[in-house]
Amino acid sequence: xxxxxxxxxxxxxxxxxxxxxxxxxxxxxxxxxxxxxxxxxxxxxxxxxxxxxxxxxxxxxxxxxxxxxxxxxxxxxxxxxxxxxxxxxxxxxxxxxxxxxxxxxxxxxxxxxxxxxxxxxxxxxxxxxxxxxxxxxxxxxxxxxxxxxxxxxxxxxxxxxxxxxxxxxxxxxxxxxxxxxxxxxxxxxxxxxxxxxxxxxxxxxxxxxxxxxxxxxxxxxxxxxxxxxxxxxxxxxxxxxxxxxxxxxxxxxxxxxxxxxxxxxxxxxxxxxxxxxxxxxxxxxxxxxxxxxxxxxxxxxxxxxxxxxxxxxxxxxxxxxxxxxxxxxxxx
Ligand code: R5P
Numbered sequence: 507x508x509x510x511x512x513x514x515x516x517x518x519x520x521x522x523x524x525x526x527x528x529x530x531x532x533x534x535x536x537x538x539x540x541x542x543x544x545x546x547x548x549x550x551x552x553x554x555x556x557x558x559x560x561x562x563x564x565x566x567x568x569x570x571x572x573x574x575x576x577x578x579x580x581x582x583x584x585x586x587x588x589x590x591x592x593x594x595x596x597x598x599x600x601x602x603x604x605x606x607x608x609x610x611x612x613x614x615x616x617x618x619x620x621x622x623x624x625x626x627x628x629x630x631x632x633x634x635x636x637x638x639x640x641x642x643x644x645x646x647x648x649x650x651x652x653x654x655x656x657x658x659x660x661x662x663x664x665x666x667x668x669x670x671x672x673x674x675x676x677x678x679x680x681x682x683x684x685x686x687x688x689x690x691x692x693x694x695x696x697x698x699x700x701x702x703x704x705x706x707x708x709x710x711x712x713x714x715x716x717x718x719x720x721x722x723x724x725x726x727x728x729x730x731x732x733x734x735x736x737x738x739x740x741x742x743x744x745x746x747x748x749x750x751x752x753x754x755x756x757x758x759x760x761x762x763x764x765x766x767x768x769x770x771x772x773x774x775x776x777x778x779x780x781x782x783x784x785x786x787x788x789x790x791x792x793x794x795x796x797x798x799x800x801x802x803x804x805x806x807x808x809x810x811x812x813x814x815x816x817x818x819x820x821x822x823x824x825x826x827x828x829x830x831x832x833x834x835x836x837x838x
Pocket of ligand 1 (some may be wrong): 581620679682683737738739741742744745746
């Protein structure tokens with residue numbers, strides 16, 4: 507099927523330039539020329555150096571750290587620039603959607619920032635959104651424009667399945683992730699254990715946002731087994747390392763971990779590198795500079811997946827097969 511737009515343009519903010527370049531290489535188009543400047547008064551200025559009039563425009567921006575707020579503003583300003591330059595259609599490609607953990611009012615007088623972000627993206631001019639493994643599926647509903655949520659879990663499943671280990675047990679780091687971990691385990695053909703995590707409020711804090719993860723219990727038998735902890739993201743590494751300690755106490759033979767989004771905040775990379783984890787597997791939805799990489803970290807690229815979906819969106823071809831083949835129902 508042909509596209510209703512003659513040409514495609516792909517632009518990127520500073521959220522994850524290496525991934526944007528890989529996507530362009532796979533799609534077979536050059537990265538769009540844009541100037542992004544942050545002035546001394548901290549105002550961000552963006553200029554598209556080529557016409558986007560009536561073009562099918564994709565704006566790639568992972569909401570990464572450091573300087574997350576700048577990354578968000580770059581995305582919004584890029585979308586606004588495309589809108590005001592008469593782009594035919596603008597798709598915001600957000601490999602990692604930040605603020606996903608602020609998705610409900612679970613305390614008095616707190617915001618739903620994941621919703622606020624969705625409102626801003628729409629107001630800025632996005633006609634549709636493409637993202638990967640949201641922290642919570644209901645964030646899809648925060649948008650009233652089309653939203654395609656892909657998963658990279660199949661990449662992780664394939665990686666571990668190819669090891670062919672018959673003593674592997676998948677471990678969910680908390681009860682909330684148990685359903686997705688169960689589906690992951692099913693796709694690999696391994697049994698499941700569940701760590702029961704509760705975040706413990708720190709002394710003197712009443713807001714519930716300064717809590718350390720504490721593991722209370724393990725459901726399942728991991729003694730003598732190879733354990734694979736699976737999570738959607740690793741931020742500080744606190745949750746994963748707490749589970750590692752629990753599994754060690756329970757007699758696990760070897761411990762591995764995987765996640766889609768390697769946020770690796772603060773000194774997380776150092777703590778993970780120095781832990782007893784044999785290997786961590788993640789993806790490149792977020793940039794991983796050399797100081798956050800080590801030989802025990804394997805990074806799989808989501809560029810092929812995103813490139814394929816961009817081509818399908820541009821050509822007006824269904825992405826259904828991506829969902830049915832890649833988004834294994836067991837991984838929903
Ligand atoms: C929690 O609900 C998530 O699935 C992750 O377990 C969490 O985001 C990891 O955060 P951290 O690495 O800071 O413990």
